[in-house]
Amino acid sequence: MTTEDRKRQVKLRSAEWFGTQDKNGFMYRSWMKNQGIPDHEFQGKPIIGICNTWSELTPCNAHFRKLAEHVKRGILEAGGFPVEFPVFSNGESNLRPTAMLTRNLASMDVEESIRGNPMDAVVLLVGCDKTTPALLMGAASVDVPAIVVTGGPMLNGKLKGKDIGSGTAVWQLHEQVKAGQISLHDFMAAEAGHSRSAGTCNTMGTASTMACIAEALGTSLPHNAAIPAVDARRYVLAHLSGMRIVDMVWEQLTLSKVLSRAAFENAIRVNAAIGGSTNAVIHLKAIAGRIGVDLELEDWTRIGRGTPTLVDLLPSGRFLMEEFYYAGGLPAVIRRLGEASLLPHPGALTVNGQSLWANCQDAPIYDDEVIRPLSRPLIEDGGICVLRGNLAPRGAVLKPSAATPALMKHRGRAVVFEDFDDYKARIMDPDLAVDASSILVMKNCGPKGYPGMAEVGNMGLPPKLLAAGVKDMVRISDARMSGTAYGTVVLHVAPEARAGGPLAIVREGDVIELDCAAGRLHLDVPEAEIARRLADWAAAQAVDPMDASGYRHLYVQHVLQADEGCDFDFLRGKRGAAVPRHSH
Template identity: 45%
Template sequence: MPASPRNSPLPHVKTVEEFRSRRWFGPADLRSFGHRSRAMQMGYAPEEWTGKPVIAIINTWSDLQPCHAHFKSRVEDVKRGILMAGGFPVELPAISVSESFVKPTTMMYRNMLAMETEELLRSHPVDGAVLMGGCDKSTPGLLLGATSMNIPAIFLPAGPMLRGNWQGKHLGSGSDSWKYWDELRAGKITDQDWLAVEGGIARSYGTCMTMGTASTMTAIAEAVGMVLPGGSSMLAADAGHIRLASESGRRIVDMVWEDLTPQKIQTRPAFENAIAVAMAMGCSTNAIIHLIAMARRAGQDIGLEDFERYSRKVPVIGNVRPSGNAYLMEDFFYAGGIKGLMSRITQHLDLSCMTCTGRTLGENIEDARVFNDDVIRTVDNPIYGEGSLAVLKGNLAPDGCVIKPAAMDQKFLKHSGPAVVFDDYPSMKKAVDDENFPFTPDTVMVLRNAGPQGGPGMPEWGMLPMPKKLLKMGLRDMLRLSDARMSGTSYGACVLHVAPESWIGGPLALLKTGDIVELDVDARSINMQVSEEELAKRRAEWKAPPERFGRGYGWMFTKHIQQANDGADFDFLKTEFGRPVEEPVIY
């Protein structure tokens, strides 16, 4: 076995003969002759792959993925690292799931990316993988597939973009879009102001620089152990990101020799660490869906109750919008980043968990420091006394729903008001722009048929737009309720992920305009004041909507998608569903 140039913390337990790639390139037969000759057709010499781990680089770059624009060149830095460590890099492009452009929603295609990743790794002669992602659904999609395949893998985050700027003000993706859109509708800024915000809010490649779903999920990937230390908060435009790419390439080569696979890293304590970190960061509500799916792919039964447990004991200490009121991911990075934050919640972490470095989480953060106590607070001086998210249950959501108390007007933590129910987004959008529509400050605005099947794909519609009438009254929040998701950059008193969803006959389908909805975040309850007898009558009258898709991926999606509380994974991809063929048959 050739010596590795790296100082590996774990013993090398694999031999060249045990590499998956050797089944393609090693035997002296006709099939392997074809594999070797075709590699040579591309200009590779046998010396470039013989006796070396073959490393797949799953790259989610595309011309319509602004968050990953730098991946077109950054992949060369990954390749450089793999070559330096004695590996053989091969780039395998995958669907980019661009949050900015894909409709009806990238959530429709998270599971497609997961399937594509798993099958790319299974069907090709590769021994390990570098996963290049970061934009919202790309992180869980890549990790879901790599976990199911279970060959050594490391995740390379795209990194947050630079702070936006308008008239000397720092702009945050999404959060300031919603804010200034409401100001425009309320007549507080001009059309010219709005265009200037549009041109200044996204100034570099990289993911949203708020604590949206992108930074939430890359932090979760690091907390679980799949990212090099500090990598999840490294800025996309920083030279350090280039070095991170190269280091990820170097490290994966040793991981192959060590046979350090995702399932050796992704234990239940590792996912509990991720929940604790998410709560402390002021995470996106989407964290719940993705983390549940990721954990269950790894065979760990994580559920809503685990989020609720950590929500009660881990305060929000990451002072980053939208939960925080001033700072962005660039500030968070300079303040000490994810390592600094984890160093302040060690009492809530299992520091013995193994990570992709071959060292424990505790070892990874032992040199962590915090350089700004206002950006990364202490647990004794949090920006919110409990965790970022709260799980609610009641007769409107017997299987649960979620709210983000740290990013809402606190007067709605306990609220009762009449529902105004919309069955589709266009009718809701028309109503909120009608200043004669009878909205009041107590109104509970409801959108249904926006869940995993109803959306379809559970789009980010949950931060329902404020009615223009209320905006002109000076109001900027109201209680909103849906079976949709919302962007991690969103804020407000929005109850989301109502399960079961209305499209399949969940209780939300039975709610009527005028019914009183009661929310009590402290009690973790969400109910409608409707008697069981009346609900039974409405249930008997309810009719299932017609099927939308007659063929293709959409048909498969609606037939097999699970509900939000189960992670919205496909039922046939569950760990316990069955096992794929261990290796492709090579004749």
């Protein structure tokens, strides 16, 4: 069928607003015309929304005004009409207490903006960590044609003539200050070269991970994930994406046709190959829940475990996103997986109308150090380690590629912090009863507990141990960890402490066993004692006054646990794009 044939058969959604010769059509067109829009723009052209998370308070996305202009050029060239609109921009770098608290809020903004406005399809401008899942979640709930355009990673950071990674360098340098290895002056001097261009973190943090996930899911054009933010090719990709979204309208290529079960399984395998962030576990689950795909924690074990990490990138490896793009980017990784029969579903559909494998099977690979061959992986098994046991009945996760192999099976006594404030107050104490074999445990930092499940799970080590040369310890919490961080860190313990999970009753000196290979996280306390402690805990609970009103009240009342993606219980599932009744 030709494009012209499709145009005759497809009824544009925007025609519900602009396609009638009555009072309502008059009013909708008339109001739009006050922007200088000529009449012919309403004559059967697809109206393409550009969902923009630009904000000067979201530095990762601060260049999106220019990016949007290139998308508009592509839409106009392909015969569509672009309409740009803002949505809540939840940037990780400035927003307190954590951008995760407002991921669902942003998704609601996106969903209602798309459904309630005259658009036939949407281009999602994403970048900083939570904007990618938030916009995909919102668009999935409406299920219109949609394409992702990522802002891209910033250029390599520089310190004393050497490359440093945004995010990761902060954790490393801060530990060195606490250990007395560098001066405070040297630490502060690194700030200027740390983030030296527009774009997201240049390590394989959550932003880069989710950009790769969006590409692996098939929701973006090839190479979307890795082109540097200030590279002219980023703007070319934006232009081409604008052109492609117009064709997607005529092809009726909606998100539900792309976000299949097969697409999610491909994304899980790719996450292992790139050494992706543990945050991808939560975000993928949330996106899947919106589109109606039943994704479980065990899928990460079944599909991800045993997959080698091929991308040698900080925080797991040596290089940064610039080198990753120059080495071939994500298509090169997918080619490596496909040639080794490690791509679960090569035929999965992508937004350009081709299969994932068709897009990547001939992808050039320019650097075997950055994107390693399977015969020489960075990590033999880079899949997310899913843990269960009496300490995490509904699961917890650990990122093997960022952990110390010797600590992946460990038994130690707990040093317990009741919350993040307690941790900050006591971790610097030279009299803290802790040694290298101890396990640091932090409670009340989960979805309800923080609230928002902040990225505080990678607790910095006690200075007295750092000074003694200790570089890693087992750490356990119901929090998340920045994708730029590293260490043997158990995260997302579910149920969280605030929701009455067993983590709530761990006491100083309790023995905990971690066995990543066996997927086990065990509190060595008799079950009867655990039950008694939980009963005492429940009797002592009181309502936090901060949870009594506002958005925080909505969040605490309705947020799901980490194993369910931390979405709101009332947001799961598609609600579709049916046009609401007009009010005129």
